[in-house]
Amino acid sequence: MSHAAGDRAGLAARKAALSILSQVLRQRRPLDTQLDALKNLAPRDAGFARALASQSLRHFGALDATIRHFVPKPLAPHKAGAATEILLLGACELLILKGAAHAAVDAANNLAAADGKAVHFKSLINAVLRRMSREGEAVLAALDAPRLNTPDWLWTRWNAQYGDETAHAIAAAHGREAPLDITLKQDGIAAPQGIATLGLSRRIGDAARVEELDGFAGGNWWVQDVAATLPVILLGDVAGKRVIDLCAAPGGKTLQLAARGADVTSVELDATRAARIRENLARMGLKADVVESDVRDFQGTAPLVLLDAPCTATGTIRRHPDLPWIKGAADVTAQASLAYDLLESASAMVEPGGLLIFAVCSLEREEGEEQVAGFLAAHPEFSRLPLAAEDVFGHGEWISADGDLRTLPCHLADIGGMDGFYAARLRRR
Numbered sequence: 001m002s003h004a005a006g007d008r009a010g011l012a013a014r015k016a017a018l019s020i021l022s023q024v025l026r027q028r029r030p031l032d033t034q035l036d037a038l039k040n041l042a043p044r045d046a047g048f049a050r051a052l053a054s055q056s057l058r059h060f061g062a063l064d065a066t067i068r069h070f071v072p073k074p075l076a077p078h079k080a081g082a083a084t085e086i087l088l089l090g091a092c093e094l095l096i097l098k099g100a101a102h103a104a105v106d107a108a109n110n111l112a113a114a115d116g117k118a119v120h121f122k123s124l125i126n127a128v129l130r131r132m133s134r135e136g137e138a139v140l141a142a143l144d145a146p147r148l149n150t151p152d153w154l155w156t157r158w159n160a161q162y163g164d165e166t167a168h169a170i171a172a173a174h175g176r177e178a179p180l181d182i183t184l185k186q187d188g189i190a191a192p193q194g195i196a197t198l199g200l201s202r203r204i205g206d207a208a209r210v211e212e213l214d215g216f217a218g219g220n221w222w223v224q225d226v227a228a229t230l231p232v233i234l235l236g237d238v239a240g241k242r243v244i245d246l247c248a249a250p251g252g253k254t255l256q257l258a259a260r261g262a263d264v265t266s267v268e269l270d271a272t273r274a275a276r277i278r279e280n281l282a283r284m285g286l287k288a289d290v291v292e293s294d295v296r297d298f299q300g301t302a303p304l305v306l307l308d309a310p311c312t313a314t315g316t317i318r319r320h321p322d323l324p325w326i327k328g329a330a331d332v333t334a335q336a337s338l339a340y341d342l343l344e345s346a347s348a349m350v351e352p353g354g355l356l357i358f359a360v361c362s363l364e365r366e367e368g369e370e371q372v373a374g375f376l377a378a379h380p381e382f383s384r385l386p387l388a389a390e391d392v393f394g395h396g397e398w399i400s401a402d403g404d405l406r407t408l409p410c411h412l413a414d415i416g417g418m419d420g421f422y423a424a425r426l427r428r429r
Contacts, residue, residue: 013045014089014107015114017052021085024057024322026077031057031322056092058175058321061148062140063091069139070128081117083125090129095140101133146171153329154314161365166408170363170420173409178318179416180204182221183229183252185259185284190215195415198393199233201226203415219284224252227315227407227419231359234391234405234425235304238262242302245288246295246346247309249273251280254288257306264288267298296345303354307346309339309371311362315420318409336366343375347382350428355385359405359423368422369404376426385425 016037023029031054038046056063067087068074075083086108093104108129112122132139147155150171158167184191184200192213194202203226204213215221232253235243239261245254248266254277257264266288268274274292281288291298295307312331317323343358350356358375360367376382386403389396400406405423412418 010045010048010103011107011110013041013049014052014111016041016046016049017056017089018082018085018111020049020053021056021089022082024053025060025085025325028326030326031320051097052089052092054321055096056088057325058177059092059096059145059149060088060321060325061150062143062145063088063095065143065148066095066132066136066140067091067128070131070136071124075121077117079117080121081115081119083112083115083118083121086111086115086118086125087128090125091132091136094129094133095136101130105129105133146175149175149324151324154324157329157332157364161363162408166410169410169413170408173413173417174317174321176318176417178225178419180210181224181226183224183256184221185219185255185286189220190218191221197226197412197415199229201229205416217283219286222252222255222280222284224256225316225319225419226412227421228252228361229256230392230405230407230421231306231308231357231423232256232260234357234387234423235306235355238304241304243304243306244298244300244302244346244349246298246305246307246349247342248277248290251277253306253308254290255280255284255286258286258288259284262304265300265302266290267293267295269294295342298345298349301349301351303351304357305346305350305354306357306359307342308359308361309342309367311335311339311360311367312364313361314363315361315407315409315422318417318419332362332364332366335362336364336371339367340371340374343371347375347379347426347428350382352428354428356382356426356428357423358426359421361419361421363408363420368406368424369400369402372404372424372426381429382426383429385427387425 019037020034023034024031038049090104090108093099108125112118112125146168182202192204194204197203241262243257243262243264245266248254248268254264254266266277271292274290277290312327312335387399392398398407407418407421409417409420
């Protein structure tokens with residue numbers, strides 16, 4: 001590739017990143033829904049654009065504070081266009097991705113030149129990024145990045161729930177990308193080299209092309225965060241037992257249950273996601289009955305029922321760095337209300353003497369602990385079956401005072417953390 005062609009490709013990647021960033025920050029659109037902007041880029045450029053956009057969001061608060069050190073007065077979008085986002089991308093490239101200063105500054109100038117409003121701030125952008133290339137690292141290092149990268153609506157909640165030290169540890173964990181975890185169909189099967197974490201989970205680290213890894217095509221394993229494996233494990237031995245898996249997509253728990261020999265009914269409302277579960281079952285050589293239905297309409301009973309309820313997913317911010325900036329406290333209230341409706345419906349499916357696992361990948365008490373407390377108060381026919389350390393591979397620190405599971409992103413920190421999950425195990429009389 002010629003130098004000019006390389007410059008054009010690099011600019012196209014940054015334009016795509018700018019488009020993604022603007023949609024996320026201004027329109028509150030999820031990062032994952034904006035990746036069509038990458039489809040016409042070469043794989044290397046698409047990877048760079050995605051890294052630039054996602055890292056700008058992961059470190060948004062600290063980068064924004066660094067920019068404000070050099071430009072104290074915010075630039076109004078109606079006057080400056082995308083100037084703020086252009087500065088953000090430039091700051092990320094310089095300070096997080098450690099890119100060459102001349103490339104980052106030149107690209108920012110070109111992005112500004114292509115914006116009818118930002119073009120009037122081109123000299124400011126140029127001067128700020130040049131100065132940032134010399135002084136920005138020291139400015140950034142002096143900041144409390146975990147606190148700044150967490151918006152107030154989340155920080156206030158986590159501080160109240162977990163205390164300042166743990167809230168800070170959670171926020172610090174979000175500053176690092178999540179490693180790739182896989183779950184093996186069975187022990188001793190061909191799989192990529194990795195760290196054995198819990199049970200059949202293996203931590204592979206970073207892998208850009210999952211489908212090229214050893215054992216994927218043969219259906220030996222699937223991608224699943226280690227924390228997401230725990231709700232199924234809380235059911236104990238499921239071999240030969242009927243299990244209903246509600247809100248089943250993306251399907252990891254259905255695969256786990258089927259691999260453990262359960263007779264699984266997998267209930268998923270979204271047709272596209274239900275089709276994906278069927279595809280994964282076929283790849284794995286596993287069987288489950290996948291039913292497209294709203295949980296509230298589904299008719300069926302079983303001795304074991306698992307509900308991984310829809311939630312704000314604040315336990316997965318390592319994987320979704322846009323999440324803190326596109327959601328708010330109102331989303332917690334709305335999701336908690338929906339989850340309670342689903343919990344009511346799920347409870348009616350549990351046969352006498354059976355178990356119900358209620359789980360959410362949220363860090364918010366309203367979506368987890370408070371749901372279960374309210375449910376138990378209204379349903380004397382159910383009682384909590386508290387967890388013991390041996391239920392979770394000896395990790396007693398993951399068990400709450402009430403006997404429920406509560407994992408945090410800062411747990412397993414020495415090997416890269418884990419998703420934040422809550423789960424309660426309830427028994428029907």
